[in-house]
Amino acid sequence: MDKIIGIDVGFSGAIAIINAKDKSIIELMDMPIITTSATELNENVIKEILSDKDVKHVFIEKAQTMPQNGVVASFRYGAGYGVIRGICVGLGVPYSLCHPSTWKKKMMKDMPKEKYSSILRVCQLYPGLVMPRKKDHNKAEALLVGLYGLTCVLENSN
Amino acid sequence: MDKIIGIDVGFSGAIAIINAKDKSIIELMDMPIITTSATELNENVIKEILSDKDVKHVFIEKAQTMPQNGVVASFRYGAGYGVIRGICVGLGVPYSLCHPSTWKKKMMKDMPKEKYSSILRVCQLYPGLVMPRKKDHNKAEALLVGLYGLTCVLENSN
Numbered sequence: 001m002d003k004i005i006g007i008d009v010g011f012s013g014a015i016a017i018i019n020a021k022d023k024s025i026i027e028l029m030d031m032p033i034i035t036t037s038a039t040e041l042n043e044n045v046i047k048e049i050l051s052d053k054d055v056k057h058v059f060i061e062k063a064q065t066m067p068q069n070g071v072v073a074s075f076r077y078g079a080g081y082g083v084i085r086g087i088c089v090g091l092g093v094p095y096s097l098c099h100p101s102t103w104k105k106k107m108m109k110d111m112p113k114e115k116y117s118s119i120l121r122v123c124q125l126y127p128g129l130v131m132p133r134k135k136d137h138n139k140a141e142a143l144l145v146g147l148y149g150l151t152c153v154l155e156n157s158n
Numbered sequence: 159m160d161k162i163i164g165i166d167v168g169f170s171g172a173i174a175i176i177n178a179k180d181k182s183i184i185e186l187m188d189m190p191i192i193t194t195s196a197t198e199l200n201e202n203v204i205k206e207i208l209s210d211k212d213v214k215h216v217f218i219e220k221a222q223t224m225p226q227n228g229v230v231a232s233f234r235y236g237a238g239y240g241v242i243r244g245i246c247v248g249l250g251v252p253y254s255l256c257h258p259s260t261w262k263k264k265m266m267k268d269m270p271k272e273k274y275s276s277i278l279r280v281c282q283l284y285p286g287l288v289m290p291r292k293k294d295h296n297k298a299e300a301l302l303v304g305l306y307g308l309t310c311v312l313e314n315s316n
Contacts, residue, residue: 044247047250051248064233069229071224072223072232074230074233078236079239080240081236081237082238084244085237086241086243086246087248088244089245090249091248092205
């Protein structure tokens with residue numbers, strides 16, 4: 001079964017694994033992290049997820065730092081973003097970076113421009129999906145990034 | 159022939175490939191980059207270098223952002239740092255992060271605390287090495303990070 005992956009980056013990000021054929025959700029998970037004195041990505045767990053031989057493409061939300069962030073937070077956010085891209089490179093899995101404005105234009109058409117709209121939208125698309133917690137919006141975004149990639153990038157390349 | 163690698167991160171960083179047995183230099187190179195409208199790491203070239211089956215360990219200078227950097231530069235520097243770590247993870251090559259103060263304390267003992275001292279030091283250690291350009295200090299640092307790792311991390315772990 002071919003799988004594609006959508007990733008919302010950041011320590012409170014998420015990973016969505018999607019069946020490329022019927023767009024069903026295989027798994028939605030929080031970003032694997034390890035917290036000691038500082039939070040770091042759990043690199044080997046992410047590697048294990050992405051190294052599944054059925055994974056055909058990884059779609060990663062293009063990350064940018066926000067002007068309100070400090071330099072340390074920006075550096076750490078960038079490093080986490082880089083680690084995920086680097087794991088794809090090391091594994092030899094093709095990846096694409098999806099700019100937020102691009103995937104939202106396609107996947108969030110006519111939805112309110114609000115942080116939690118992504119939860120509304122995925123619940124419309126997947127009637128069986130239950131997302132009771134506001135913090136699930138990262139999982140919802142990972143799922144939408146993956147669906148965007150599947151719909152707009154992969155299908156157009158055939 | 160077992161090899162170890164030292165990396166000075168950043169777009170103007172460098173990579174040193176060292177023979178783990180006799181500490182001879184196999185190759186010293188500038189960080190592989192691609193410059194379009196912005197500079198990016200040439201990820202697949204870096205992957206090719208690190209995927210040599212003889213590479214036993216990668217030592218990466220632990221990067222931190224500088225307070226004088228802006229948030230965008232910090233983010234981009236962090237992303238490049240993350241990509242290199244991620245490539246190691248994806249390839250399954252062990253890596254270690256070496257804090258500048260730690261490797262310098264060991265490798266730059268009694269040297270002037272000045273940016274270009276690293277060139278002086280590697281030219282002392284390798285009498286055949288010629289480094290005429292000031293900008294070679296990144297190659298010199300990559301080499302010293304690799305040597306530090308070989309001497310202090312790997313040899314002590316046996």
